[in-house]
Amino acid sequence: MDLTILSTKGIIILVVFGITLLIAMYSTYAERKVAAFLQDRIGPNRAGPWGLLQPVADAGKMFFKEDFIPSQASKWLFILGPCLAILTALMSSAVIPFGDTIRFSWDSKNYEVAVQAIEINIGVLYIFGVVSLGVYGIMVGGWASNNKFSLLGAIRAASQNISYEIALGLSLIAILMMTGSLSLRAIIDEQASFFEWNVFTQPLGFIIFLTCAFAECNRTPFDLPECETELVGGYHTEYSSMKLGFYLFAEYINMFVSSAFISALYFGGFHYPFMDLVSGALENSLGAVAGHNVATLIGVVVFFGKIFFFIFFFMWVRWTLPRFRYDQLMNLGWKTFIPLSILNVVITGAGLLFNFKYSTWLIAIVMIVLAVMSSARAPKRTVVPQQTV
């Protein structure tokens, strides 16, 4: 490979890595601010202006706390657990296309490099594989702690991830059928015009995917692995100092990657309405190279806007919805989402056969009608006044 392309790719990989860490770091701050906003509080505001240095202070505290390993714990696996968690979390952002291409000339040669760490033609499968490995960090750490609560948390995490992976994969298949490619860039390019964004063609698939993403990230309302009312701290009960920090950090990185994945798969990635007009005008006024680069930059900014919205959405849900019970969680995954996503695949296939892209709206309409009917037929609940003795 050309050395220039290689070094540009190296820079892009480093930048993506840095941005992932930075966003994960400030997600902790954002989470506390959003929580404060939703609960009518002020939130962290002591470290630096508006509390902006709070993540740095937290990290400093984490690093200087005592690094404790329980005496009965299996020492190497206890260390391996958080390492695996953060490793798998950081691996997944490698294939996400953050923008279109950058054009530049170097040494009197013209280059066009994609704003993406690596472009492989099985990008979706890569992310799916890495996500399915993420549970090992939790399982190994939970088991190695030699604590019943940790083990229960780890077992919960494992069964939850396996259950929701199936529905996640099935809802993805509908998109893959529409695009005909496993490459994330191809999926994004398919959604160039606004009404062909997959959220409009696959509304049901989007809802299933979003819910499964919550479950895969172990976020509320599915955060049963670390359910504090039942399991103390769940799988990280025994962890302290930066090992605990790694687990918490991995959760925020996963959240960032899922947000990026959702925006790439369903919300057109770096595309936005009237993008052709904007990039055409820019290339006319600034020239083919500079105009294209500026248009790419705007696309990247738009993509990050979508990502930030979904990160906010994750937090919004966390501080709004209560936690599911464990049997409800399993019933929702196996008895509702898997049949629905199979139905979604079938209907999408039928729609593709007749060249009609919006076929899955049929299921949505039928479901809404059924919901209205069932609520209309349900016996009216009357409020019985309490008898006073």
Next chain:
Amino acid sequence: MTETITFFKTLTPTGYLFLALTALTLLSAISVVTARNPIYSVLGLIATFFCLSGHYILLNAQFLAAVNIIVYAGAIMVLFLFTIMFLNLRKEDEESKTNLTKMASVVVGGILMVMLITIFRAKSAQVPVVNATTFDAKTGLVENLGNLLYSDYILPFELASVLFLVAMVGAVMLGKREAGDRHF
């Protein structure tokens, strides 16, 4: 000695990668058998699957590598780990390691090894050698694999799917709670 040195000098970077990966594969596979604690065995097996996926990538089969990781390392091994964590909460289970079972496993493993070596020695001359100039770089990629599966190998593919369906229905039947069974 000089032969080994010249052999290492002629290797391409891919060759070095292959050697390193093979060493890692063997090490993790040996650790599966030798580890005392079943949890370490399972972790060794996961590492082995990873190394095998690396081999698939070296053989230009990206799709197979990804699916190997998703299905084996991501799903099946999680279930293994899950079950072993439940089973083996207390002491190591030494009952199953009698001399008889050890002997039997040595015999079975030895026969398998002899068989594999014989097949390899007999058939290695017939394996087609890849011509670097006419080789299609997209051979192992997902599009070609899909085309092959749904044209030349459609019958075995569908039969395997039916087999999976039968296994799934069987598992549901076995796991179904009958009337009067207690809840765990």
